[in-house]
Amino acid sequence: MIRLLMAEDEWLERKAMKKLIAAHLPEIEVIGEAENGLEAVEQATRSRPDIMLMDIKMPGCNGLEAIQHIQQKVPGIHFIMVTAYDSFDYAREALKLGVKEYLLKPGKKDETIQTLERVQTAVLRSRQEQKQYSHRLQKLLFQSVCHGEPHENYAELLAEAVPRASYGFAAVMREEEAPEDIEERLAQWTSDVFLTDRQPNGWFRAFFFHTGKSRGSEEIERLRRRMHFELGKKAAVGVSHKEYEMKLLFQAYVEALSGLEKNQAAMPEQSSQWVSSIVNALRTGEEKSAVYYWSEWWHTHPQKSSRRHLWLQLEELVKEMNGTLEEDMPSDAAEWKRLLHLVGAYRGLHFQEHHQIEKVKAYVKEHYAKSLQLEDMAGYVQWSPAYFSHQFKEVTGVSFVDYVARIRMQEAKRMLQDRERPLKEISISIGYKDPNYFSRVFKKQVGCSPKQYQQGRK
Structure with a gap:
C-alpha cells in the first residue's frame, strides 16, 4: 500500500478527497488528516507517509512552511499542493521545494485522479530504485568486507547503509538451502540492524550492527544459540x-x-560442551534453549559423572545469583526438567529484583533533593522495608542511606566548584535542611569539610 497524509483545514474537502481515493485508487491508503500546518508537521514526522496532499492556506503555519519543516525531518515524501489560489508566486515557491504536482480547488474529478495516479507511479518507481540501490550497496559492502579489501569509499558506504552504527559482529550459515524467511526470523531474534547476503550452495552471511558502546558477548551468544535451536541440526x-x-x-x-x-x-558433541551450553543458556535467560540442549544431551545417555558435573554447575549458577539450590541431584528426566525450569525461574526473579533496584537508583539520582525515606522506596517497588533494605545492600554493596548520601555528595562536589556559592544553599539544594548535618555527612563521605573542598577548587 501507498500511505497518504492529508493536510487540509476544511472538513468537507477532506471528506470528499477520502471518498474519491477510496472509490478510484485502491492502492492508496489515507493514514491521517491534519487541520493545520503544525499538525501536518507533527503527523508527517510520526507516520512518515509516501504522499502528502498539502493545502497552502492553513491557520498557524501555511503549507509551504510546513513542507520546509517536514523535508528537514522526513526527506523523500512526494507532495501535492492543493489551493484555491491560482497564484504564480505560490507555484514558484512550491517548485523551489521540489513539489511537482499542483491541484486547484475545487478540482475536477478526472484531473485529481490523474494527478494522484502520476504521484503513485512516482512513489513505486522510487521504491524500486531504492531497493535496487540498497541491493547494489549491500553487495559492494559484502565484497569489500569479506575479501578483506575495503572499498576506497568503505566508510561512506557503511555510514549510508547503517547510519550511526559503531560496532558490529558477523554470522555465517551453511545449509543445503538457506530458509526463504531467514531475514524475517532474524528480525524476531535480534533488535540489531543487520545486512544479509545469500550465496550459492546454501551459504548465508550476515552482519549485525548497533550504536553506542561495545557490549559484552552475551547478545552474540544468545543469537548463536537461537540460530542453533531454531534451524536444527x-x-x-x-x-x-x-x-x-x-x-x-x-x-x-x-x-x-x-x-x-x-x-x-x-x-556441541562432548558432554562438557553440552553442560556449558545448558548452563550458559540459563545464565542469559534462554530457558527454552537450555531445555533443548539438555534433551539432546540426555539422549546420549550421559554418565553419572557428567550428570553430577551439570548439577554442580547449576548449583554454582544459583550461587552467582546469591541463592542456594536446596535440591538433591535429580534421578530421572522429569526431575531434571523440573530443576531446569526452577533455575530459569530463579534467574528471572533475580534479574527482576535487580531491575527493581536499578529503578530505585534511577529515582534517587533524579530526586536526590527530596526527602528519600527507606520506607517510601520500599513502597515504590512494593516490597517490605526489611526485604528492600536487605536486597538493596545485597545488590549494590551499600545500604540505601549510604547510597543516597553518595549521590547527594556527588552533586554537592559539583556545586562546590563554584567558590562563591553559599554552603547553606548547596545543602538545601541536595536535600539537607540542616547545613551542619550536611557538613558532617560530607566529611564522612569525602574526607574533608565542604568549605575545605570548596577552597581547594580555587
Missing part, C-alpha cells in the same frame, strides 16, 4: 565471538568462518 552456524569496530568487520567475518569450520555439526 541441518544448518552449520558460525558467529564471531565479540563485536568489532566498523573498520575491523573483516576480522569478525574471519572469526565467524572459523566458528563454522569447528562446528559443522551445528551442536
Whole structure:
C-alpha cells in the first residue's frame, strides 16, 4: 500500500478527497488528516507517509512552511499542493521545494485522479530504485568486507547503509538451502540492524550492527544459540565471538568462518560442551534453549559423572545469583526438567529484583533533593522495608542511606566548584535542611569539610 497524509483545514474537502481515493485508487491508503500546518508537521514526522496532499492556506503555519519543516525531518515524501489560489508566486515557491504536482480547488474529478495516479507511479518507481540501490550497496559492502579489501569509499558506504552504527559482529550459515524467511526470523531474534547476503550452495552471511558502546558477548551468544535451536541440526552456524569496530568487520567475518569450520555439526558433541551450553543458556535467560540442549544431551545417555558435573554447575549458577539450590541431584528426566525450569525461574526473579533496584537508583539520582525515606522506596517497588533494605545492600554493596548520601555528595562536589556559592544553599539544594548535618555527612563521605573542598577548587 501507498500511505497518504492529508493536510487540509476544511472538513468537507477532506471528506470528499477520502471518498474519491477510496472509490478510484485502491492502492492508496489515507493514514491521517491534519487541520493545520503544525499538525501536518507533527503527523508527517510520526507516520512518515509516501504522499502528502498539502493545502497552502492553513491557520498557524501555511503549507509551504510546513513542507520546509517536514523535508528537514522526513526527506523523500512526494507532495501535492492543493489551493484555491491560482497564484504564480505560490507555484514558484512550491517548485523551489521540489513539489511537482499542483491541484486547484475545487478540482475536477478526472484531473485529481490523474494527478494522484502520476504521484503513485512516482512513489513505486522510487521504491524500486531504492531497493535496487540498497541491493547494489549491500553487495559492494559484502565484497569489500569479506575479501578483506575495503572499498576506497568503505566508510561512506557503511555510514549510508547503517547510519550511526559503531560496532558490529558477523554470522555465517551453511545449509543445503538457506530458509526463504531467514531475514524475517532474524528480525524476531535480534533488535540489531543487520545486512544479509545469500550465496550459492546454501551459504548465508550476515552482519549485525548497533550504536553506542561495545557490549559484552552475551547478545552474540544468545543469537548463536537461537540460530542453533531454531534451524536444527541441518544448518552449520558460525558467529564471531565479540563485536568489532566498523573498520575491523573483516576480522569478525574471519572469526565467524572459523566458528563454522569447528562446528559443522551445528551442536556441541562432548558432554562438557553440552553442560556449558545448558548452563550458559540459563545464565542469559534462554530457558527454552537450555531445555533443548539438555534433551539432546540426555539422549546420549550421559554418565553419572557428567550428570553430577551439570548439577554442580547449576548449583554454582544459583550461587552467582546469591541463592542456594536446596535440591538433591535429580534421578530421572522429569526431575531434571523440573530443576531446569526452577533455575530459569530463579534467574528471572533475580534479574527482576535487580531491575527493581536499578529503578530505585534511577529515582534517587533524579530526586536526590527530596526527602528519600527507606520506607517510601520500599513502597515504590512494593516490597517490605526489611526485604528492600536487605536486597538493596545485597545488590549494590551499600545500604540505601549510604547510597543516597553518595549521590547527594556527588552533586554537592559539583556545586562546590563554584567558590562563591553559599554552603547553606548547596545543602538545601541536595536535600539537607540542616547545613551542619550536611557538613558532617560530607566529611564522612569525602574526607574533608565542604568549605575545605570548596577552597581547594580555587
